[in-house]
Amino acid sequence: MKKNSYMYHAGTSFFFYFAFACYNAMLALYLSDIHFNAQQISLITSSAPLFSIFAQPYLGTLADRFRSPRKVSLVALFITVVMNVIFMFSHQLIILLITSATILALFNAVTPLTDRIGVSSPYDFGKIRLWGSVGYAISAQLCGFVYDVIAPISIFVIFLFGTITVLICILRVNDPEEVQTETKVEYSSKEAYKSLFKNKQYIIFLLISFFFWGACTANFTYISVFIKSVGGTASMVGTYQLFATLFEVPAILATDFIIKKFSYKHIMLFACAMSVVNFVWYATLPNPNLIVAVFVFKGLSTILFTMITVRLIMEIVEDKYVSTAFGLQATVGRGIGAAVVQLIGGKMIDSFSTMTPFYLFLSLLIVTALVLSLTFKEKRA
Template sequence: MSSTFNLKAFLFFYYSAMTVIVSYLPVYFQDIGLTGAQIGVLLAVGPLASMLSQPFWGYMTDKYKTSKKIIIICIIGAFLGSLFMFQTYSYYFLIIAVFIFHGFLSPVGGLGDSLTQKTANRLSLSFGSIRLWGSLGFAVMSLLMGFLLARIGVQYIFLPFLFFLSVTFILTLRIQDVETSKVPVALKDATKLLKNKKFMYFLLIMMFITITHRANDSFLGIYIVDKGGTESFIGWAWFIGVVAEAIIFATATYWFRKYHALTFITIAGILFAVRWIVMGLIVNPLLVLPLQMLHGFSFGVFYLCAFHYVTKIIPEELQSTGHLLFYSFFFGLSGMLGSSIGGVIIDETSVSYLYLILGIFAIIGAIFIAVYQVLFFKVKNKKVLQVQ
């Protein structure tokens, strides 16, 4: 059996669980009678909790030199938090429940990807060759959940979620920890990351693009329903997009070395812009399906290259802290802003208008990344960022 089998299975089932939350939680909130603005607030509370909790859990991982034990703690907390969230219908209690739930669930993804990067480095494997199993889990379950929820109703999304999270917990007990550095880590060491200009500027600039990605995560289901699509249609849209993402991860060995990682990130930002603007203009939901192929070339390329770039510019003994700080900006703060602002825009205008605005933001982000590359590196586009 492959030495990475348990890690791949862990990623598969964790992202299967995330399929339910990312793809259908906004639709679930809509189903229980919440308004667009209320949904926007709830979808912003989750990323806020993620933003606050992820650096903490990353620091604890580096301090105690264990990803596995921290992941176990977070999964248990997420399981208990989900029981509270899915049994609560009061808007104000939901705010509390969503905060607790995401405070434990979100760090699992960042810690899993961090452990994947460490494992890939130790075994001299491609990060994408392992991480693609998470994308496959998301893709397969996006499709199956669409059919399942079309039959049983979106109000029962807690059943598949709890099943997938339980399997993830069992697999976590079997994954292998990887210690990359024996250098002791104190809180003052972790704060050095905040003084790393190259790292912090990159996190801030990339948010012009990541906010648009996270807004789409929150409102794609509502967008499709608004255009006349069904729950199963939402599943197909996610399936096509994440399969394209998995293909990008699987083939990273062949294309990743050709240009600097920041060059790929700039290109991905442009593709994000094209994708959002077209979505803002189309009327027929069927056209969303072929357009979802761009998810792989936009998010897949962006995330893979950004994660690798961050790994290269942070100290080895602070990798988990740096990865989770990156994660908190990418999925936490960006998600909070994208969800809250997006909800207001939808209430005041329309979901199509929201996507046109996202396109403009992505263009600005691509320009800023290109300027950042010139200012910090002054390299030619074909210079390679060496892969360890």
């Protein structure tokens, strides 16, 4: 097959997210089944977003320095293969923490690099990225099935298959062409952060991101444990992830229409409202089949929030500070917010006999994000 063909770009997206799902969707359930309590699980899972805070900018810097996102991605993903083998055969908390956090942090850091490769390809990036959602959905369902039917450790064999395949695909695509600009805007980090922290609307959005992503990430981490606690199976966990992820596809395709039709503020309010309904429903401890049935709330609320983030930041922040602003928002929301809420959530799950208080806590966080969204003011009508 010809190098840099559409099949290799689509394969990169498909198998990257196919491998990612093995850890992202099933890690908490696996740790629970090898007899770690919720606090220990939260310690392990909350380490990944903290590792990501450092991994993402570092890999981005390396990619710029060597002018090859492709080579940096190959090295990083090879490291995840090694870490996965160590993780498979260990039951010690510190080793599981370091290896799983390294794997997830490197996958988070490689994501913008593979996106950059896809965007620079001669093909429509949307048609490439959609294969990522399909790969994630299929892997989540497959992992749930083999977890129940064969053995929990089987999911890490699936991870090896997915990662090795994506390495082969990345070897067969080209690096993006370097874009040379005649003028370069120079500014210090101190100047950038000073400007951002004087921007009231940006600070409000940081707080919204902290509460929204803190709650949603904690739910995503513990949903497998929750489904199992009310009588569900690993296959049901996979089915939940399958439908929640597949529902993102039409939402992604409808992005431009939704943004033209509604304001960013209204989209944020709607995403928060859907999450509140979702978490309050979970707090009633419904039948596991009914948990799976409301997959639409998870998929739609997070994809709506995600799709407006970059555009909203570009609107409220000066052009030269956009990259810094986006990085800080990701750090506060998916990094610090995710870590803090997961640690608190783990303590709550261990302290109570049911997960009702945990989901009421998440509901309260989203209500806080919703109230903050009401105070947000955007420039466009």
